[in-house]
Amino acid sequence: MNKTHLGHTARKRFGQNFLNDTFVIEQIVDAINPADGENLLEIGPGLGALTDPVCERVNALTVIELDRDLAERLRHHPFHNKKLTIIEQDALTVDFTPLAKDGALLRVFGNLPYNISTPIMFHLFKYAHLIQDMHFMLQKEVVNRLAASPGNKNYGRLSIMTQYYCQVQPVLNVPPGAFIPPPKVDSAVVRLAPHKQPPVDVADVKTLERVSTMAFNQRRKTIRNSLKECISETQLRELGLDPVRRAETLSLEDFAIIANWVHEHDSIEN
Numbered sequence: 001m002n003k004t005h006l007g008h009t010a011r012k013r014f015g016q017n018f019l020n021d022t023f024v025i026e027q028i029v030d031a032i033n034p035a036d037g038e039n040l041l042e043i044g045p046g047l048g049a050l051t052d053p054v055c056e057r058v059n060a061l062t063v064i065e066l067d068r069d070l071a072e073r074l075r076h077h078p079f080h081n082k083k084l085t086i087i088e089q090d091a092l093t094v095d096f097t098p099l100a101k102d103g104a105l106l107r108v109f110g111n112l113p114y115n116i117s118t119p120i121m122f123h124l125f126k127y128a129h130l131i132q133d134m135h136f137m138l139q140k141e142v143v144n145r146l147a148a149s150p151g152n153k154n155y156g157r158l159s160i161m162t163q164y165y166c167q168v169q170p171v172l173n174v175p176p177g178a179f180i181p182p183p184k185v186d187s188a189v190v191r192l193a194p195h196k197q198p199p200v201d202v203a204d205v206k207t208l209e210r211v212s213t214m215a216f217n218q219r220r221k222t223i224r225n226s227l228k229e230c231i232s233e234t235q236l237r238e239l240g241l242d243p244v245r246r247a248e249t250l251s252l253e254d255f256a257i258i259a260n261w262v263h264e265h266d267s268i269e270n
């Protein structure tokens, strides 16, 4: 299988699958709809499949690229190098606060390295208040999980946490053939728009995450069983939640009610 594209051999450890389908690329850029003057930020520009068409529409774009060779290529980009601010760093370690210059909210996008796409999203959620929206290419299965509602087989911790921070909108499915080299899985683009006001009141986000992890680790069990370490059956009833329900039937609001009680009573050990 051909792993070399535009003279660069794809590095598996950096999750490099380069977009190579103009129609798909156009649809993604149209979905992002970048405009001049916006605070645009791309994660993993690679060989510029999205960077180039975005730069054709705007005068400035910040990119974060970990691969030293690819960052170097972008520094010498024949047309767009003057428009680019290149941060050669692991996106997981980037402090996004100084990038939201003069209060201009960030518009983040990227065809993310699939091996670390979830940690990158969770890292960005910490800066949700500085972000206008995010458009990411992910494994289709991950997009299904982000967007899933209660009762759906894909509904889980990722759905709860993402929907706490963002409005989730699947945008486009992308087949493996759109990439060089083709990934083994189907892909999809999703739009994540951070809520201006959280949809539910959560006293401590870490507790929401811990409670949902605990509940979904044993998703076939009743919450009376899966959450017994942190909340009793009687207490669940007092909160208005039937203890024989299973995690996948609970809404974000239900999880918030449990997490707030647990946080207040501090009954999960770190």
Ligand code: SAM
Pocket (backbone or CB within 6 Å): 014, 015, 016, 017, 018, 019, 020, 043, 044, 045, 046, 047, 048, 049, 050, 064, 065, 066, 067, 070, 089, 090, 091, 092, 110, 111, 112, 113, 114, 116
């Ligand atoms: N945007 C290009 C495209 O669509 O063809 C490349 C996408 S490729 C799936 C992922 C890109 O993210 C690669 O350029 C890779 O080097 C870069 N990358 C991998 N890990 C990274 C990290 N931790 N921080 C920043 N960039 C990373």
